Amino acid sequence: MEPHTSTTPFGRRSLTLAHVANQAIAKTRLPEKVVHKWKVFRAICTAKARIGVSERALAVLDALLSFHPETALTGDALIVFPSNQQLSLRAHGMAPATLRRHLASLVDAGLIVRRDSPNGKRYARKDREGEVEIAFGFDLSPLVVRSEEFEALAEEVSAEARALKLVRERITLCRRDIAKMIATGIEESVPTRQAGQGLANWDEVHTLYRGIVERIPRTAMRDELAPIADELSMLADEVLTLLETHIKSENLSGNESQTERHIQNSNPDSLIELERGFPKKQGATVEANPEPRRMPEGSYPLGMILDACPDIVDYAKGGISNWRDFMATTAVVRPMLGVSPSAWEQAQAAMGEVQAAIAVAAILQKGTAINSAGGYLRELTRKAEAAEFSIGPMLMALIGARKRDKKTA
Known part of the structure; x- marks a missing residue:
């Protein structure tokens, strides 16, 4: 007598037309077709958003594939039948309720087919020769049938x-x-x-x-x-x-001006001063490469400021590697933002030159959140004069906002 292949799930689980369709797809599997199980698993992981499965569900699928003894998926022995306890252990200790939920999502996505036994247990019955005659568990046939589809989806996602x-x-x-x-x-x-x-x-x-x-x-x-x-x-x-x-x-x-000078200087009677000397004190030396400006006293580290206000770097000619570069770049940005010279002078008087420059960098970073950069700087100046403003909380808020944006991106 030929064994009957289970179609409906055990217990109160309902059968849907989607489940019937997935079972019909599984029946189209060619016995001679061979698929590398981890290759198709990687394709499913890449296209998980298109397929409609979560990362936790993929962890359960990974555990199910580990119960198949061979690397190649082929032939008729494609049903795995681990207990929930064994499956939970290989799924990194997943809770039973969570495990059942993700198994159901794999079935709904058409990645596996449920083959439930009469009592809902998962097991295999063997014949006299020791070969598996019938097994109850989860059928991996859809992975073989749809392998090309998964690989095509993965390629589209990668592209x-x-x-x-x-x-x-x-x-x-x-x-x-x-x-x-x-x-x-x-x-x-x-x-x-x-x-x-x-x-x-x-x-x-x-x-x-x-x-x-x-x-x-x-x-x-x-x-x-x-x-x-x-x-x-x-x-x-x-x-x-x-x-x-x-x-x-x-x-x-x-x-043109060089040509004009050449004509004028062609007069042999004119006195040409080939090299001008500038008076200087005896022993004085010219410093060719002055050292970069050190961190101003009472300020925050430059790295922290650039972490909070990275947009300021876009306006630097050769990057910002020291405080001199930072101050020069804020001098370029300030008129772009519409900060008037009077507002800038008041801010410098109330906060100091460096703190005022940091405030300008923070205003640039806030972008459209500030309607008037000049008015906003004047308000910060007023608070600084009343000892109600500190640049530190503003920097920490900007750093926190960037970290939140990275997590949501």
């Missing part, structure tokens, strides 16, 4: 992850380039208008740049980030064109 990484890298590079080119344009007084066209000044360029950056969501898919990357790339090209055009015009005017 999407690669594309997302590339677009994020593109955004990062564009942000760095634009910020540093804007800083160079301001320091070198490069005009932003050409033939009466273009933005009025570098503040407007910076406002346009920040408007694009602030639209970047904390967690986003490639389709959302790609248009932003395109906008940043276009803006980077435009800013670079401004700088290159200015360099060409400077070179042209420099060549």
